[in-house]
Amino acid sequence: MLHTHFINGEWVAGEGHELSSIDPAKNVSIWQGKSATSAQIDAAINAARNALPQWSMMSVEARLTIIKAYGEKLAENKEYLAKVMAQETGKPEWETATEVGAMMGKIGISEKAYFERTGNVENPMPVGKAFIRHKPHGVVAVFGPYNFPGHLPNGHIVPALIAGNTVVFKPSDLTPMVAQEMVKLWAAANLPAGVLNLVQGEVETGKALASHNDIDGLFFTGSSRTGKILHEQFAGHPGKILALEMGGNNPLIVKGVADTDAAVHDIVQSAFITSGQRCTCARRLFIPAGQQGDALLARLIDVTKNIKMGDYDAQEQPFMGAMISANAAKGMVNAQSQLVGLGANVLLELTQPDEEKGFATPGIIDVTDILASLPDEEHFGPLLKVIRYTDFDDAIREANNTSFGLSAGLLADSEEDYHYFFARIRAGIVNWNRPITGASSAAPFGGVGDSGNHRASAFYAADYCAYPVASVELDKVTLPGKLSPGLSL
Ligand SMILES: NC(=O)c1ccc[n+]([C@@H]2O[C@H](COP(=O)([O-])OP(=O)(O)OC[C@H]3O[C@@H](n4cnc5c(N)ncnc54)[C@H](O)[C@@H]3O)[C@@H](O)[C@H]2O)c1
Numbered sequence: 001m002l003h004t005h006f007i008n009g010e011w012v013a014g015e016g017h018e019l020s021s022i023d024p025a026k027n028v029s030i031w032q033g034k035s036a037t038s039a040q041i042d043a044a045i046n047a048a049r050n051a052l053p054q055w056s057m058m059s060v061e062a063r064l065t066i067i068k069a070y071g072e073k074l075a076e077n078k079e080y081l082a083k084v085m086a087q088e089t090g091k092p093e094w095e096t097a098t099e100v101g102a103m104m105g106k107i108g109i110s111e112k113a114y115f116e117r118t119g120n121v122e123n124p125m126p127v128g129k130a131f132i133r134h135k136p137h138g139v140v141a142v143f144g145p146y147n148f149p150g151h152l153p154n155g156h157i158v159p160a161l162i163a164g165n166t167v168v169f170k171p172s173d174l175t176p177m178v179a180q181e182m183v184k185l186w187a188a189a190n191l192p193a194g195v196l197n198l199v200q201g202e203v204e205t206g207k208a209l210a211s212h213n214d215i216d217g218l219f220f221t222g223s224s225r226t227g228k229i230l231h232e233q234f235a236g237h238p239g240k241i242l243a244l245e246m247g248g249n250n251p252l253i254v255k256g257v258a259d260t261d262a263a264v265h266d267i268v269q270s271a272f273i274t275s276g277q278r279c280t281c282a283r284r285l286f287i288p289a290g291q292q293g294d295a296l297l298a299r300l301i302d303v304t305k306n307i308k309m310g311d312y313d314a315q316e317q318p319f320m321g322a323m324i325s326a327n328a329a330k331g332m333v334n335a336q337s338q339l340v341g342l343g344a345n346v347l348l349e350l351t352q353p354d355e356e357k358g359f360a361t362p363g364i365i366d367v368t369d370i371l372a373s374l375p376d377e378e379h380f381g382p383l384l385k386v387i388r389y390t391d392f393d394d395a396i397r398e399a400n401n402t403s404f405g406l407s408a409g410l411l412a413d414s415e416e417d418y419h420y421f422f423a424r425i426r427a428g429i430v431n432w433n434r435p436i437t438g439a440s441s442a443a444p445f446g447g448v449g450d451s452g453n454h455r456a457s458a459f460y461a462a463d464y465c466a467y468p469v470a471s472v473e474l475d476k477v478t479l480p481g482k483l484s485p486g487l488s489l
Pocket residue numbers: 143144145146147148152170171172173201202203205206207210221222223224225226227229245246247248278279280378380406451
C-alpha cells in the first residue's frame with residue numbers, strides 16, 4: 001500500500017522520494033512508500049492545529065475513552081503487531097511481544113501519571129479559591145527511534161494525547177511499517193481527524209518538521225547526535241517545549257559477588273539483549289583484576305559464545321535477532337576494528353556472518369590498556385568493553401568519565417558498596433544487582449549529560465506534555481472588606 005501517511009484522518013501517498021524498508025534478517029524489502037514533501041508536512045501540521053481546539057477542550061475522561069479504545073485495538077492485534085515489529089527490526093518475536101505489552105501498559109500508567117503529576121488542585125483562600133490546573137502545549141511533533149519503533153513513540157504519543165495536545169508523528173525511516181500499523185489502530189479507535197498525523201521520511205523530513213514555525217513542541221527519542229542538532233535548532237525558542245531522550249555509554253561495575261552465574265546472567269541481559277540496541281545497554285563492564293575477576297570473565301565469555309542468535313520467527317526462539325540493518329552490523333565490526341587499532345584486546349570477536357544481513361555475533365573486548373584514548377561513544381550494538389580495575393574509587397571515577405549519563409549498575413553483595421556507588425555515580429537510572437536494561441514505565445526514565453535535557457519520560461512524560469496554570473478565582477467581583485492604605489471607594 002503506497003498510502004503511508006496519515007494526514008487529517010486520511011491515508012495518503014507521499015509525494016517525495018522513494019522509501020523502502022528491509023527485513024534485516026532475510027534481506028528482503030517489506031514496505032515501499034514515498035517521503036512527505038514540505039507541503040505534506042504543512043498539511044499535517046495544519047490538520048493538527050485545526051483539531052486542537054476540539055480535542056483540548058474535551059474532558060480528559062472523553063479523551064481517555066478514545067485512548068482506551070486504542071488500547072483495546074492494540075490488545076486485539078497484539079500478535080500481528082509483534083510479528084510486524086519482528087520482521088521490520090529483526091528482534092525475536094518473544095521480545096516484540098513484550099514491546100506490544102509495554103505499549104498496552106502505557107495507557108493505564110499514563111492515565112495515572114496525568115492525574116498524579118498534572119491533575120487539578122483546589123485550595124481554599126480567605127477570599128475565593130486557588131487552583132492549579134494544566135493545559136496542553138498545542139501541536140507537538142514526536143520523533144521515534146528504530147530500536148523500539150512502537151513502545152517509544154507510543155510513550156510520547158499516549159501522554160501527549162491524554163493531556164490534550166495534537167500530534168504529528170515522524171517515525172524512524174528504518175521502521176515505517178510498524179508506525180503505519182500502529183497509527184491504523186488509532187484510526188480504528190475513532191480518534192478524531194487531525195488529532196494524530198503520521199508523516200514518513202528520512203532526515204530531511206525530520207528537519208522540515210522540527211524547524212516548522214507552527215509546532216509548539218517536539219518530543220524526541222533517538223541518538224545524542226540528532227538530539228543535539230535539535231537542541232541547537234530550538235535555541236532562541238523558549239516558548240517551545242523540547243524533550244530529548246538520547247543515548248548512553250553505560251557502565252556496569254562488578255565487585256564482590258558470590259554467585260558468578262547470577263552476575264553473568266545480569267551482564268548478558270544488560271549488554272546483549274536486543275542485540276545491544278537499547279539505550280540502556282551496558283557498554284563498559286568493570287571487573288576486578290585478579291583471580292576472581294578472571295573466573296567471572298572466563299564464564300562470561302563462555303556463556304556469551306553460546307548465546308543463541310537467529311531469525312525472529314524461528315520456532316526455537318533465539319535470544320538475539322538481527323540488528324536493524326546490514327549496515328548497522330557492519331558499523332559494529334568497524335567499531336571493533338577501530339578499538340583494536342587503538343590497542344584493545346579482543347576476547348570474543350564480534351562478527352557479521354553475512355554481509356547482506358543484520359546479524360552481528362556478540363563481542364567482548366578488553367580496553368583496560370587504552371583508557372586514555374578510548375572514545376566516549378555509544379556503540380549501539382552487541383559489543384561489550386571490559387575494563388579491569390584494582391580500586392573501587394578508580395572504577396567509579398572511570399565509570400563517570402563520560403559525557404553521557406543514562407543508566408549505570410553495580411553487581412555486588414555488599415549493601416554498603418551500593419550506597420557508596422549510588423552516591424557517586426552520575427546517571428538517571430542506577431540499579432543494584434539487576435540488569436541495567438528493562439526499565440519500568442511506572443518510573444521516570446531519563447538521563448543526565450548528553451543523555452537527555454532534564455525532561456524525563458515514562459511516568460514523568462506527563463510533565464512535559466502539559467504546562468501548569470495557577471488561578472485565584474471568586475464567583476463575582478467583590479469589594480474587599482479592608483482596603484489598602486491610601487485607597488477610598
Ligand atoms: N533515552 C532513550 O529513551 C532512548 C530510547 C531508545 C533509543 N535511544 C537512542 O536512539 C538511538 C538509536 O535510534 P536512531 O538511530 O533511530 O536515532 P536517530 O537519532 O538517528 O533518529 C531518531 C529520529 O530522528 C530523526 N532524525 C535524524 N536526524 C535528524 C535531524 N537532523 N533532524 C531531525 N530529525 C532527525 C530520525 O529520522 C528518527 O525519526 C541510540 O542512540 C539510542 O541510545 C534513546
